Amino acid sequence: MSEVRISAEPRTEFGKGGARRTRRAGKIPAVLYGHGEKPKHLSLPAREFAAVIRRGGLNQLVSVEITDGTTELALPKALQRDPIKDTIEHVDLLLVRKGEKVTVEVRIDFTGEPEKGGLIVHNLDTLTVEADATAIPESVELSIEGMEVGSNITAAAVNLPSGTTLVSDPETVLVTHTQPRAEAEPEGESEGEDAAEAAEGEKSE
Structure with missing residues (x-):
């Protein structure tokens, strides 16, 4: 699966209030971590990232181009979605290296x-x-x-x-x-037939 490029900006606002402001701006709060490096708090363009996930899911390799001039390879590790709108609320990105398993x-x-x-x-x-x-x-x-x-x-x-x-x-x-199971005869129906047969036997006697 080929890598997809996506832009990202460093995020300086944290907490619920900061996350809400990020989403109102049409972006998704994200954290990039791995390889023992200090986590980077980022914001990703919501529409573009949603399209990336629709195409490749969590196995889509992403080239994250950060506005501070750095570029990192990452895999989406976890997504948090709004249970009603089904929009992506937060993303965890796992830092990977070429040649890494x-x-x-x-x-x-x-x-x-x-x-x-x-x-x-x-x-x-x-x-x-x-x-x-x-x-x-x-x-x-x-x-x-x-x-x-x-x-x-x-x-x-x-x-x-x-x-x-x-x-x-x-x-x-x-x-x-x-092997398909044979359809069992309903118990009530079988019992009813047995009772009817017994009654008929009694009348004939």
Whole structure:
């Protein structure tokens, strides 16, 4: 996943009041931290950053260009959202370096058609992997083509891109092809039929 550039300004106002003023100005309060360096308090353009998250999610590598002349590579580590408006209220940015390995969650794209007659159950739709911070895959692909009823596929079966290693337990079941359950006859209906049959038997006697 290629990096995206975004501008940032140093933030000097803190607390709830400062954060509200930052948001009213169309920006998002953010903190950039990592590698033992002193955290940097920043403000990011709200619309541009929201677009970055829509495209790449939390695995999107961001080149943060700060108005003090410095540029840092970072990954969005955590977002705080307004529960009603669903707008981003605060961002934690994790400082990364080129060549550094990071542990992330990537989406699983299931492809192909399984054997007919069963029900596909997706137990997980993401996989934990370790990858170069500058080469995080957008997703990994897992084929269920011809998957037999009663079988399952584990994390060990996923072919990962070069330079990416599996962190999830290899035995973790990602998808199961189950046998559909036969519809059980409603208990009340069965009991009613039994009672009716018994009554008919008594009348015939």
